[in-house]
Amino acid sequence: MLSAEDLKQRIEASIPGAQAEVEDYTGGGDHFRATVTAEAFAGRSRIEQHRLVYEIFGEEIGGPIHALSLKTQTPQKTPTP
Amino acid sequence: MPTSEPSAIRDLPMSASQPSTVGEAPVQSGEPNPIREAITQAISEHKVILFMKGTPEAPACGFSARTVAALQALDVPFAAVDILPDPRIRQELSAISNWPTIPQLFANGELVGGCDIVTEMYESGELSEALQ
Numbered sequence: 001m002l003s004a005e006d007l008k009q010r011i012e013a014s015i016p017g018a019q020a021e022v023e024d025y026t027g028g029g030d031h032f033r034a035t036v037t038a039e040a041f042a043g044r045s046r047i048e049q050h051r052l053v054y055e056i057f058g059e060e061i062g063g064p065i066h067a068l069s070l071k072t073q074t075p076q077k078t079p080t081p
Numbered sequence: 082m083p084t085s086e087p088s089a090i091r092d093l094p095m096s097a098s099q100p101s102t103v104g105e106a107p108v109q110s111g112e113p114n115p116i117r118e119a120i121t122q123a124i125s126e127h128k129v130i131l132f133m134k135g136t137p138e139a140p141a142c143g144f145s146a147r148t149v150a151a152l153q154a155l156d157v158p159f160a161a162v163d164i165l166p167d168p169r170i171r172q173e174l175s176a177i178s179n180w181p182t183i184p185q186l187f188a189n190g191e192l193v194g195g196c197d198i199v200t201e202m203y204e205s206g207e208l209s210e211a212l213q
Contacts, residue, residue: 046198047180054181061181062171067144068182070197 001029002064007057008034014056015040025069033069042074117173120162124177124187127160129212132174133184137161144196148184151203157212159186188212 004022011020011034018038025033034053041049049072057065124130129152135141137149141163152159164170164183175181178192186193193199193211202208 046201047192047194050194050198051179058181062175069144071201 002032002060003029004032007032007065007068010056011036011053015052030064030066032065032067035071035073037073037075039075041072046072114173116167116169117177120170120174120177123160123162125190127187129157129159129186129188131159131161131184131186132164132170133161134163134165136163141165142183144182145184148186148196148199151199151208152186152212154203155209155212157209 004024008020008022011022012018015036015038017040018036020034020036022032022034025031036049036053040052044052050070053070053072054061054068057068061068120132131137131145131148131152133140133142133145133148135145137153137159140146140149149161162170164174171183174183174185178185178187180192180195182195184196184199186195186199188211193208194202199208202211
């Protein structure tokens, strides 16, 4: 069984500079919701951004990970004064 | 008013009358692959097509249900394929689309996204434009 923390660590280890918030929303260790913030997403379409995250888990998605709901974003830039 | 067009299901060589084919080893690449061809053809023949678990009338998964709801809210006609009757449909679909999860929405031959992206695009107003 996987934990939200496992997923968070793997996402952050695989995507340079990524920050992930992962929730096990059923508590069953197989349905997760993740918000991933990474500069690496800049210039990529949503599909490409989600693929970057899905690729970390490969065959585990559809296997031990029944669902991984994703929200991906780039870091908020603080406007320069 | 019906917003779905389930005829795409007919195009795929899946049938409850052939349960013996379920669970066979995947077809080797290079050999004829009728399921993959049928999926590719369905994607090219339907302007908007959703591969889902269950049917628009009876979705078998919350993510599929949410995606159907977004399409119905926009009153967009769409074809729907239930991937559950034969595991090879999902296998081949994911190989074609390089996308691991279900549902998968295609418009004009291109993958629009899964439930998360479709929902996000619906909420931001981008979805109806993407389905033009």
